[in-house]
Amino acid sequence: MNHRLCLSLLILPLLFLLLAGYRSKAVGEEQKGGNVRDPILAGTWYPGNRDALIRSIKNYLSKAEAGSLPGDLKAVIVPHAGHIYSGKVAAYAYGLLKTMDIKRVILIGPSHRVGFRGASVNLQSGYRTPLGVVPVDQVLARKIIDTSDKIRYVPMAHAKEHSLEIQIPFLQTVLDDFMIVPIVMGEQDFRTCSELAEGLVKVMSDMEKTLILASTDLSHFHNYDRARELDTEFIGHVKKLDPEGLAGSLSLGTCEACGGGPVITVMLAAKAVGVDRVEILNYANSGDVTGDKSRVVGYLSAALIRSK
Numbered sequence: 001m002n003h004r005l006c007l008s009l010l011i012l013p014l015l016f017l018l019l020a021g022y023r024s025k026a027v028g029e030e031q032k033g034g035n036v037r038d039p040i041l042a043g044t045w046y047p048g049n050r051d052a053l054i055r056s057i058k059n060y061l062s063k064a065e066a067g068s069l070p071g072d073l074k075a076v077i078v079p080h081a082g083h084i085y086s087g088k089v090a091a092y093a094y095g096l097l098k099t100m101d102i103k104r105v106i107l108i109g110p111s112h113r114v115g116f117r118g119a120s121v122n123l124q125s126g127y128r129t130p131l132g133v134v135p136v137d138q139v140l141a142r143k144i145i146d147t148s149d150k151i152r153y154v155p156m157a158h159a160k161e162h163s164l165e166i167q168i169p170f171l172q173t174v175l176d177d178f179m180i181v182p183i184v185m186g187e188q189d190f191r192t193c194s195e196l197a198e199g200l201v202k203v204m205s206d207m208e209k210t211l212i213l214a215s216t217d218l219s220h221f222h223n224y225d226r227a228r229e230l231d232t233e234f235i236g237h238v239k240k241l242d243p244e245g246l247a248g249s250l251s252l253g254t255c256e257a258c259g260g261g262p263v264i265t266v267m268l269a270a271k272a273v274g275v276d277r278v279e280i281l282n283y284a285n286s287g288d289v290t291g292d293k294s295r296v297v298g299y300l301s302a303a304l305i306r307s308k
Helices: 003-023 050-063 083-097 138-145 155-159 168-174 190-204 224-239 243-252 260-272 286-290
Strands: 072-078 104-110 119-121 126-129 132-135 179-185 210-215 220-222 277-285 296-306
Touching (some): 050 083, 050 168, 072 083, 072 260, 083 168, 083 277, 083 286, 104 190, 104 260, 119 138, 126 168, 132 168, 138 190, 179 260, 190 243, 190 260, 210 260, 220 224, 224 243, 224 260, 224 296, 243 260, 260 296, 277 286, 286 296
Parallel strands (some): 104 179, 104 210
Antiparallel strands (some): 072 296, 119 179, 126 132, 220 296, 277 296
8 A cells, every 4th residue: 555545544534533523512522412411419419219209309399488479480599419408498499380381491500520611511312310301402502502612512511510410300390391401610700601691691582481590509618607697698699689799799708609600690691581589588508407507508599580
């Protein structure tokens, strides 16, 4: 075989791979797209048995005085600890969804395990829990990715991330026939929050029956009184629908939240679609559950509402 032919046979496959990689914004994206994300928390952070999981969630919901709120519910803020710690607080938000006809939930959480730039939208085909598989709206997911260079698909960001999976069983219990769009934020600076919020508003402009969800815990590992002080600052900005003020307080350290970026993003997007009111549904910390008030984690549920 002559030298030129050998060289061509080596170069052509390399060019093909380079071009294929250039055309995709996904980092390590599986091209077939038929894969389902299996649960990593079942049996530890929430019950792994289907019947036990249903009973557990219905028990939390039965104790939450959710009721109904006037106006259009456009977004919620919920915690993401194990159900035994934050399930009661989360149930106050999820209880509002039981009578709503929601067909799509955009979930936004922080990346706890993988560092990367911007935000990652999951392009897997679904999320599996003991209650079944919830399909990912891959069409909407790709539309969101196309709105900004800071948004892409980073598979590793979703593989072991708990902040979104922990929400799925609650959603499966209170909603029927719905899809999700899971988004994990690798950066939580205000610019990233703003670009992601703008992208969401663009793709949601003609979408009904869509809810946005921000997943966050509040202060971590302070004593009970200090935690409540920090969390009161955070909750005050949420109540006032003040994403800029929240971003400032987080940067100054006068409040804390692992998912501050998702909350800021959701508030920015919610305001852009007409949300003008926030209801604080419930607040507690792990000390209220375990009795150990020496090192606690704060939990919040809130509803973002557009007045009719």
